[in-house]
Amino acid sequence: MSEGILVLNAGSSSIKFQLYAVGGDDSLTRRFKGLLGGIGTAHARLQVWDAGDAVIADERPEPARMRDVAAAQEVLGAWFLGHIGTPPLAVGHRVVHGGPDFAEPVLIDDAVLARLDALVPLAPLHQPNNLAPIRSIRARRPELPQVACFDTAFHRGHGPLAERFAIPEALYRQGVRRYGFHGLSYEYIAGHLKDLDPLLPERRVVALHLGSGMSACALRAGRSIDSTMGFTALDGLPMSTRPGQLDPGVVLYLQEQGMTPAAIEHLLYHECGLKGLSGLSGDVRDLLASDSPPARLALDHLAYHAAGAIAALASKMGGLDAIVFTAGVGENAAPVRAAIGARCAWLGLVMDAARNAAHGPRISADGSRIAAHVLPTNEERMIARHTLDLLRGYRTVW
Template sequence: MTEMSMTETILVINAGSSSIKFQLFDAADGTLPVRLRGRIEGIGTAPRLIVQESGQDGSRDGGVTLPAESGDGVPGALAFLGAWLRGRLGGAMPVAVGHRVVHGGPAYDSHVAVDDAVIGTLETYVPLAPLHQPNNLAPIRAIRKLLPDVLQVACFDTAFHRHHSEPADRYAIPDALHREGVRRYGFHGLSYEYIAGRLPDLAPGIAGGRVVVAHLGSGASMCAIQDGRSVDSTMGFTALDGLPMGTRPGQLDPGVVLYLMDKGMDARAIERLLYHDCGLKGLSGISNDVRDLLASTDPRAKLALDCFVYRASLAIGALAAAMGGIDGLVFTAGIGERAPAIRKAIAERARWLGVDLDEAGNAANALCITTPDSRVKGWVIPTDEERMIALHTRAILRRHRSA
């Protein structure tokens, strides 16, 4: 059977260090509607399941505190979630599980069904994404033990960027290192792929043109997309590169790392510094949350935001140069979708490129935030990485059934 039955669902998991976000999609419907979404938070301390049912207009269930035996980290939390889903689905279980995996390394330029060999390869990329990769792999391992016959699919943030030109992806290092996999990968690819897929419907005037997409959240990057394909990205070998982020520095002279080593810091100490203590948190000394910084009167908060905006405006110019021009600018992710002040500051710095901001539309989080006469059109488009994972998971499931 190649078609989904009316009761079949696909579970999508996006795992962090102490929480698991999930969505359950109706696999039988071609539009993949969401049946429910939720998260398990407090893993390792006091885990709690919070669920939002489809059609509840954003309201959530009160939450369920997991029993004591579910406190065994990710495996225990997933075992509880599996039992809870089985009860909610009348004894059925999802026919496939899709996972966000940040780093696909040199081995994977597309999304793949998971087996032991795939897990082993992805494990070797943990040093390239130490904040994300271990947390992405933990639920894959746990589900393989709990439900060994259920298809699992790894969907990579790097895959969308794996067809760049060689000059875009090469570092000026010896070729032997490049062949080992030291190259520019780019991240947030699932988000950029979703935005590229939405442009023909929401912004057809720029969909086939040259678009800079700004994925601005706690992790932040920008991508040049031309005719729906990634041309270049601000992130490189790891998710430390590019724009300043919540706790990561963004672009950094490698000489800084050598300096820290000469000061006596080892690799793990430098890793902790660069992943946890830099970015907006390091600049401000206050918070890594843009909402806190916008509300603060401390001059260090203003400095942190000014640095963020400045680097973002530089990136727009660089990415436009990569495409030979720019037709559209799209903001997405938490800051991009919900921080009009940051969008305004970035757009004003991009005025020289032809961005003419509609301040009222921007303040209202309108879909289009530029004036009718703006040469470069500006848009705010919410991203949906989980839907992209569900789409890729369904496609791989269908191929497996056909085979």
């Protein structure tokens, strides 16, 4: 390989990665993908698959070497040195929050890194872990170009009605506004709607990114019109451990009851959502396997609010032509899709049980007025494309 793009997608306890070979026409071909999971636990594991999804590595690093994301990056770096040969052309990173300043991918330098550090309070669950591999690579390979690609960037074209909170102008100028997240996923979905239906890119679509984090996005003519997430990744739909939409008075109440800001932050990011409702787990697989009433409540709560978000976003687009499910839960949990679809029957959606059980791609009946589809997302490919385009001098503007 003469050159390639390495993509790192760092989370709170894992690093997903992919390496893409760059063709002479700047085409991208995935060489391998991997997951370094269980970071900070006794169950750390490095798994790597080749382009045909055959396993090429399955290792269990010593837990002491995997105490946090920064340490895990060193383990990953050692594996790369032994397996990829020529160093990559560049490294692309998913960074959750770009704030008001970053509306497109950017080459990382000390000044950019400092500005991204300042956004940590807006995404404390994600931003520090997104930045840890960047620092690790800069310390060891300062000459290697690194590019930050933002989950907020795809939504930056929102109009003032979608972007503004009903708060004073001074706060808006300080950056207090609705940013939206999961933008790299939605950008990929928008670019592949044509794979589902050649006419779909120009129509009105609600995409549901349902994973550990969950949100919905209104896509009209392939562009983000509105999203359920706002200033931080706490807003919108109930998620694995985050509450979604919450009356801000609840936070004031908790403060009045003596909870510290740190305790409230931990509660909202780690103890709420499906985990809080069920008292069992934030993992949809665990909830689907349970017959307990609290587990059923959590799943019904998700379906109820997801269907409500679909209706609300449809109203903002003046109608709805299709729904697209994506991400881990959206792609794999047929019962969750069925429950959401049932609550959208009044909109004209008729689900096809057999198609849904087979995970689509089309999961609505032939006579349904609204189409429903399953479309796997690929944030890493989106990051690789942005990284290469930035290095080549191309520019994507939404």
